[in-house]
Amino acid sequence: MKSLFDQQTAQDLEFETVRSMLAEVCYQDSARSRMQCLMPCLRKDDAVRALDQAHELLHVREVESGFPRLEFEELHMEIQRLGILGTPLDLEGFVRLIDASRLVNDLIEFFKTRDHLYPELNALVNQAYFTKEIIAPIEKVLDARLQVKDDASPELAKIRQDLKSRRREINRNFEKVLKRLTKDGFLAETVEAYINDRRVLSVLSNYKRQIPGNALGTSKTGAFTYIEPRENMALNNELEMLLDDERNEIRRIFLALTNEIRTHLPLIEIYQSTLTEFDFINAKVRVALKMDALKPIIADDILIELIDAYHPLLLLANKEAGMKTLPQSLYLDKFCRMMVISGPNAGGKSITLKTVGLLQIMVQCGLLVPCDPSSKFGWFQNILSDIGDNQSIANQLSTYSYRLKRMKYFLDVSNKRTLLLLDEFGTGSDPELGGALAEVFFETLYNCKSFGVITTHYANIKMKAARLRNAVNASMLFNSESLEPLFQLSVGQPGSSFTFEVAQINGIDQALIEDAKTRLSANKVELDGLIAVLQKEKSEVEERNLAAIESKKEADSAKEEYEALSDHFEQRLQRQQDVIEKNNKDLTNGKRMTQFINSYRLKGSNKKMLEEVKKFIAVEKSKLVTKKEQAKTKQIAKNVPSRSTVKKKQQQPKSPPKPILVGSTVRMLNGNQDGQVSEIKGKEATVLFGNFKTKVKLIDIEVV
Structure with missing residues (x-):
């Protein structure tokens, strides 16, 4: 089944920023390129495996010692040359091969005794196998300094012996001439130099004709002439011939060594893919460590249960600035799948919406996320968003026209496995007409069984959410006195936009505010005022509850x-x-x-x-x-x-209690409100009390 996640959603939810952050910490170009194209997995099992791999490597990083460093140079050039007969690898290629082979061997040895702790990583590294058949022949040719050994072949040993002999003779002759000319005062302050790898004398140009030898050049000013002593001219020519012989012999040795290594080409290709995969996973872990991210629970059902979840980018930005970030918690499932968040601007509505969408995308990409480990994520086929002012200049579309085209797309593809993130729902047109159309869209998307988090200021959308069985209103809490945002989500009732209250606090003349109220219908003013009062009262109750809890502690x-x-x-x-x-x-x-x-x-x-x-x-x-x-x-x-x-x-009950099943009408032992059981897991049940959903222990409820 095809998954829908478009570029606009990646941009809206800032997933592109997350991808760039991950790509920056990759060591290899291969892993970096793959990370820049990261998309949600098509299959749930692939994402679960990716999450398990990242979770295991995170545990290794935090707990284990002696884990190998995952830095290495890629082997693409070596793999290409090994595939062409008669093409030898160069010295750097053999060094890269020996480093890669040692690293893979170290990884195999590390996970061999920990396979029960890290099964996914162990399975990954065991695509290769432990061997020294690549390392051993290279070590016969290269020494500890990764230079070709003198005894790599008998011919090379003889050539290098002759080279040493010629160099000794050249240096002996040079020192004699240098000593004599220094005494005669023919040399510059810097008495010697190297030209074309030949040791030459720095002679004052006035005396150059008095020195027998081969002039190889002059200084920039012409004050010095560089002369190769006549005694060394023939010896230097012999030296160059020996150096050519050395290069040819080394090439022959490298060609023979390449032919020997070529038999292991399939294993070397596995080295490349395995180490690229480890680099890819390691980048996830490096970013996860920055944001205290971990692996959540992947649920079998379609749901989202965020517990103390953070927006990753906001968390990192606030950490860098030394500021505190407040977590959010919310719950969506098939019984409560549409959440409409309302309230004044700058209260955190959009951040909450983006947190839900971005974390869901990250999980489906196999990324660890910053939340409580008991948080749960279901699996969505489509993740789609409409956030911000998205004018299309190229197609000559206004913001509202663009949003209508986007909405048509949503209406065409939405189903029960679709997650919609709609910010400022319904805006861009006449409030009354646009609000009516938005209400129709909302109801249609609801009837598609879609999941969604929607932010809006429209009262009719809030009222529609209150009437729909599987939708719920929510608001962002504000301080009841100062109307400053608390950045805490409150589920169960809509939020007021506090339009007139905010205007009053910001110094708008009271007469103007009253005049504005007269221009609205009485019902509208009364409804918004009632919501504002309820929200203030709820904020006060929340504050009193928190104070009471602290006092009790x-x-x-x-x-x-x-x-x-x-x-x-x-x-x-x-x-x-x-x-x-x-x-x-x-x-x-x-x-x-x-x-x-x-x-x-x-x-x-x-x-x-x-x-x-x-x-x-x-x-x-x-x-x-x-x-x-x-x-x-x-x-x-x-x-x-x-x-x-x-x-x-x-004391024993007079009669055995009725069994609690999904769909049972139940009541808290110490309460009087009836609710319906929507889910039972272990010793806990999820109960719907109206629009409120809560988890309770089975021993605390009874069938009525």
């Missing part, structure tokens, strides 16, 4: 601290009392034993006194045992539940 914390201190002082007091009691007891027992000793000294040993001592010891021992038993009993008593608690646990 502080109270609970203070209570815990007090109880901890109380227990501490109680234990400390008890220890002090135990010490005093023990000291008193020791003192009493000591006095008693002193009496026994004195009596023994005066009267000597007698049976009656011994009986008294034994009796005294037995009594004290009995007291000690009794005290231990009392402490043990006290500890057991602490762990025994109270009678009321036991009684409560023993």
